[in-house]
Amino acid sequence: MSDAPAAASHRAPRAAPLGARLGAAWRHPNPVWTRELRQSARLTRTPLVLAVVTGLITLLMGTIGGLATGHVEPARVGSALHQTFFSIAFAVVAWLAPAIASSTIASERSGRTWEALQLTGLGAKTITRGKFLAAYSYVALYVVMLAPVGALSFLFGGVTATEVLLAYLLLLVFAAVAVAFGLGISSKFSNPAVAVVVSLLTSVPISLFVYLGLGLGLSAAMHQVWPEIPSATPVWLPTAYVRARLDLNYLALLIALPLALAAGVTWFFYEVCVANMAGPSDDRSSGLRRWFLVNTTLVAIASLLPVMLLPRDAHVGAIVALVAFLGYLVFGCLLFAGEPLGPSHRTQLHWERHRASRWTRWMGPGLMPALGSLLTLGLTGLGLQTLVGIGMAWLEGSQLAALQVIVWGAYATAFFLFLAGLTALSRARAQGPTAPRVVLLLTLFVVTAGPWVVAAIAGVLADGSSSAIVSAAPSPVFAAVMASLLDSTERHRELALAVGSAAILGWALLGVALLGAGAARSRRLTQAHHAARRELEQALRAEEEEALDPTEAPGAG
Amino acid sequence: MSAPAARRAGAPAIRVRHLWHRFGSRDVLRDVNLELGHGEIFGFIGPNGAGKTTTIRILATLLEPMAGRVEVDGWDVSVDPEEVRRVVGYMPDHAGVYEHVTVREYLEFFAEAYRVGDLGVVDASVELTDLGKLQTRMVSALSKGMKQRLQLARILLHDPKVLILDEPASDLDPRARIEIRDLLLELRELGKTVFLSSHILTELSDVCTSIGILERGQLVVAGPIGELAERLAAARAERPAARAESEPGEAPGDRLGAPPVAPPVRRRLKLRVLGDAHAVLPLLHGGGGVLGVQASAGGLLLVEHAGGEAFVAEVVRYLVTQGVMVVGVEPERNELERLFLEVTQGDLQ
Numbered sequence: 001m002s003d004a005p006a007a008a009s010h011r012a013p014r015a016a017p018l019g020a021r022l023g024a025a026w027r028h029p030n031p032v033w034t035r036e037l038r039q040s041a042r043l044t045r046t047p048l049v050l051a052v053v054t055g056l057i058t059l060l061m062g063t064i065g066g067l068a069t070g071h072v073e074p075a076r077v078g079s080a081l082h083q084t085f086f087s088i089a090f091a092v093v094a095w096l097a098p099a100i101a102s103s104t105i106a107s108e109r110s111g112r113t114w115e116a117l118q119l120t121g122l123g124a125k126t127i128t129r130g131k132f133l134a135a136y137s138y139v140a141l142y143v144v145m146l147a148p149v150g151a152l153s154f155l156f157g158g159v160t161a162t163e164v165l166l167a168y169l170l171l172l173v174f175a176a177v178a179v180a181f182g183l184g185i186s187s188k189f190s191n192p193a194v195a196v197v198v199s200l201l202t203s204v205p206i207s208l209f210v211y212l213g214l215g216l217g218l219s220a221a222m223h224q225v226w227p228e229i230p231s232a233t234p235v236w237l238p239t240a241y242v243r244a245r246l247d248l249n250y251l252a253l254l255i256a257l258p259l260a261l262a263a264g265v266t267w268f269f270y271e272v273c274v275a276n277m278a279g280p281s282d283d284r285s286s287g288l289r290r291w292f293l294v295n296t297t298l299v300a301i302a303s304l305l306p307v308m309l310l311p312r313d314a315h316v317g318a319i320v321a322l323v324a325f326l327g328y329l330v331f332g333c334l335l336f337a338g339e340p341l342g343p344s345h346r347t348q349l350h351w352e353r354h355r356a357s358r359w360t361r362w363m364g365p366g367l368m369p370a371l372g373s374l375l376t377l378g379l380t381g382l383g384l385q386t387l388v389g390i391g392m393a394w395l396e397g398s399q400l401a402a403l404q405v406i407v408w409g410a411y412a413t414a415f416f417l418f419l420a421g422l423t424a425l426s427r428a429r430a431q432g433p434t435a436p437r438v439v440l441l442l443t444l445f446v447v448t449a450g451p452w453v454v455a456a457i458a459g460v461l462a463d464g465s466s467s468a469i470v471s472a473a474p475s476p477v478f479a480a481v482m483a484s485l486l487d488s489t490e491r492h493r494e495l496a497l498a499v500g501s502a503a504i505l506g507w508a509l510l511g512v513a514l515l516g517a518g519a520a521r522s523r524r525l526t527q528a529h530h531a532a533r534r535e536l537e538q539a540l541r542a543e544e545e546e547a548l549d550p551t552e553a554p555g556a557g
Numbered sequence: 558m559s560a561p562a563a564r565r566a567g568a569p570a571i572r573v574r575h576l577w578h579r580f581g582s583r584d585v586l587r588d589v590n591l592e593l594g595h596g597e598i599f600g601f602i603g604p605n606g607a608g609k610t611t612t613i614r615i616l617a618t619l620l621e622p623m624a625g626r627v628e629v630d631g632w633d634v635s636v637d638p639e640e641v642r643r644v645v646g647y648m649p650d651h652a653g654v655y656e657h658v659t660v661r662e663y664l665e666f667f668a669e670a671y672r673v674g675d676l677g678v679v680d681a682s683v684e685l686t687d688l689g690k691l692q693t694r695m696v697s698a699l700s701k702g703m704k705q706r707l708q709l710a711r712i713l714l715h716d717p718k719v720l721i722l723d724e725p726a727s728d729l730d731p732r733a734r735i736e737i738r739d740l741l742l743e744l745r746e747l748g749k750t751v752f753l754s755s756h757i758l759t760e761l762s763d764v765c766t767s768i769g770i771l772e773r774g775q776l777v778v779a780g781p782i783g784e785l786a787e788r789l790a791a792a793r794a795e796r797p798a799a800r801a802e803s804e805p806g807e808a809p810g811d812r813l814g815a816p817p818v819a820p821p822v823r824r825r826l827k828l829r830v831l832g833d834a835h836a837v838l839p840l841l842h843g844g845g846g847v848l849g850v851q852a853s854a855g856g857l858l859l860v861e862h863a864g865g866e867a868f869v870a871e872v873v874r875y876l877v878t879q880g881v882m883v884v885g886v887e888p889e890r891n892e893l894e895r896l897f898l899e900v901t902q903g904d905l906q
């Protein structure tokens with residue numbers, strides 16, 4: 001059975017006022033950070049490479065500018081240069097920052113300097129922060145180095161100085177996310193080359209997705225909300241800041257959402273890094289649990305944004321929100337599939353020593369407390385979203401829409417219960433985090449896609465009878481079929497709705513049963529482990545007392 | 558409810574009880590028991606793969622014991638690793654150092670990381686390890702021996718009570734080895750407890766106050782050197798036959814009393830006589846207990862024998878009565894090497 005870990009050393013001071021902490025940080029900067037800065041300041045190779053990249057970008061910008069001048073009006077050239085430059089800068093940061101960050105912790109391990117660092121008692125958090133600051137300083141320095149090149153577009157007009165400045169600021173915010181991502185990867189590896197390759201293999205597709213989806217794709221959507229924002233411009237956010245009119249949408253979509261997204265992702269990778277660097281008996285759970293608590297609340301709120309964006313079909317927005325939130329909850333299941341069954345001996349002792357509150361213990365290592373938080377947040381979120389959807393449908397005056405929202409909400413809730421139950425049982429039966437995660441992913445795939453394959457085969461066998469579709473009822477996607485059949489007059493409507501409802505009930509009941517079985521098994525194993533531990537302690541103590549008691553010692557007196 | 562006592566007062570420097578560790582399905586440490594008083598220098602000897610590094614990593618809180626209890630200065634390594642880290646200075650085998658920093662910067666970094674506050678400790682440990690002249694040198698430009706000294710300087714920064722050194726002298730030339738040895742003696746004078754592992758025996762014999770021999774994860778012998786030698790001698794006298802077969806599952810404690818005994822060990826005695834050594838050869842050849850004699854220029858005689866100190870005294874007395882002018886007697890005594898070979902015979906991998 002794997003064990004879990006505990007909160008920072010009991011010597012850790014109670015959270016001091018922020019001012020005092022900042023003062024202390026100023027007087028005693030993170031030693032890992034200063035050391036890394038010093039080391040990289042002495043490296044000559046990397047700045048050389050960066051200078052070459054900068055030169056190439058300048059050349060490209062100059063060529064575009066030179067070729068376009070004379071043919072096209074200068075404002076359009078400036079705008080095109082602005083888009084080009086920040087697209088390239090985005091790519092450079094998206095690939096460079098994770099690559100730099102991913103080698104740092106891994107190279108301490110491979111260079112055998114890791115043990116000495118660990119034994120200084122700095123702690124995983126301080127080391128992570130130091131590494132983060134070091135990699136971030138480096139990347140930020142590079143972004144600053146690029147500044148004159150980016151300002152070139154400004155000369156042609158078409159973009160304002162504020163836009164360029166804001167674009168740089170956003171680039172710096174994005175660099176923080178990218179560095180945290182690289183650190184998260186680094187904390188898993190002990191070979192820097194492998195870590196860099198893995199970080200590139202993941203950051204390249206992710207950055208493409210972000211660029212095309214959140215850049216080009218979202219710019220089209222934003223054009224709908226604010227026609228002032230040109231569509232099909234990947235670097236739209238700085239422009240939006242300048243041109244969009246200030247209203248609730250502005251605050252929510254342009255400020256709160258991007259900042260929450262950046263903070264949530266950075267914080268997640270920070271906690272992952274800290275957990276990966278801690279020992280097997282340390283508390284590796286509390287940090288991630290705190291993150292999950294805050295982040296899930298934010299995600300639940302943010303997932304209601306479609307309701308705001310689609311004022312005419314608000315109930316559809318609520319359904320989109322339900323599906324998106326369910327997707328997030330699947331991630332939560334995968335995350336907690338790595339949770340230890342219970343606190344380690346050390347964590348337990350430290351809790352007893354410090355009379356840890358029930359809240360601290362609930363937020364500490366343990367599969368069932370973790371799934372408890374997941375279920376509480378998940379069910380509340382899904383319930384609220386369903387209620388919002390019903391409310392929107394009511395405002396629209398459509399009973400059908402309300403029923404559709406209910407069908408989606410019910411299916412999502414039941415299926416979430418099943419997934420949480422599956423997580424509980426598969427984790428309780430496995431030795432480590434890998435097996436339950438694989439089981440979860442495979443089951444998800446089979447259950448989502450499998451029933452449709454069956455339905456297709458059944459449809460062929462039944463000679464195209466439309467009622468064959470009911471074989472797909474166990475797939476959560478069937479909620480869409482149910483919702484669309486609500487107002488139809490098709491013959492198989494009654495059957496499909498009945499089978500669908502049965503599937504919903506089935507998933508919910510199965511989920512509850514799996515949760516019960518997982519909880520029971522997890523409790524049994526934890527108790528057995530602690531009993532064995534106590535027995536061992538007793539045996540050791542007995543032996544000690546025997547050795548101390550002179551009357552027992554042979555030949556005494 | 559009262560909190561369990563964290564630290565045992567008056568505890569020995571290191572205490573290992575019923576320590577087991579397993580990698581995969583292989584038991585790497587099997588019921589190791591060990592106790593080490595403050596101020597001792599303990600030599601932890603064993604063939605490659607015996608489990609020395611594993612034991613050491615557990616002592617240094619880098620690995621968690623699977624069963625048993627391990628305490629350093631009264632702190633349990635699996636309950637209070639942070640406290641153990643405060644009292645321990647650990648030097649890994651083949652450790653790395655940060656490149657592109659100077660010796661001084663390297664040490665200052667660790668002083669800050671240990672939060673020692675006063676950077677005067679850097680000067681103190683530089684002085685102790687004799688790195689004064691190298692302070693501005695880049696770490697990457699140091700030789701192996703210097704790097705090893707730098708590591709020693711590093712682990713002294715937070716003034717630990719217990720030093721744990723994994724093969725501190727491997728890869729070092731004889732001169733650097735002597736320097737490290739002298740440093741260890743100096744540290745002992747400062748009241749430090751030193752736990753060091755090695756498979757090079759000679760580097761330890763004159764610094765260690767006690768030793769432990771680990772073989773396939775079991776501690777076969779442990780105790781002060783002198784005491785061990787006596788015990789071995791006694792066991793040899795009792796059972797002069799061959800080495801006793803060790804029974805499977807036998808607890809190390811049982812073996813302590815009756816250690817396995819090797820066939821007669823060849824020991825060497827160096828004698829210096831006035832005049833031609835070759836003339837003395839006939840006197841010694843065929844003598845009881847003499848296994849071989851060699852003479853060389855300068856009146857040097859090399860006698861191989863299987864006896865103890867009494868035998869040496871007897872040889873000298875006999876030669877003197879025969880009119881040989883004996884001017885020097887130098888029994889080649891490497892107790893440790895002998896102990897090691899006797900205990901681990903045949904198991905050196």
Ligand SMILES: Nc1ncnc2c1ncn2[C@@H]1O[C@H](COP(=O)(O)OP(=O)(O)OP(=O)(O)O)[C@@H](O)[C@H]1O
Nearest residue numbers: 580581585603604605606607608609610611612756
């Ligand atoms: N992380 C590990 N995973 C699996 N096996 C390991 C691991 N570390 C050590 N071992 C095995 O445990 C055994 C003991 O190793 P250990 O390093 O403690 O030996 P040692 O006495 O220090 O040897 P040496 O003199 O070569 O340094 C070896 O057989 C080794 O292969």
Ligand SMILES: [Mg+2]
Nearest residue numbers: 609610650723
């Ligand atoms: Mg070793």
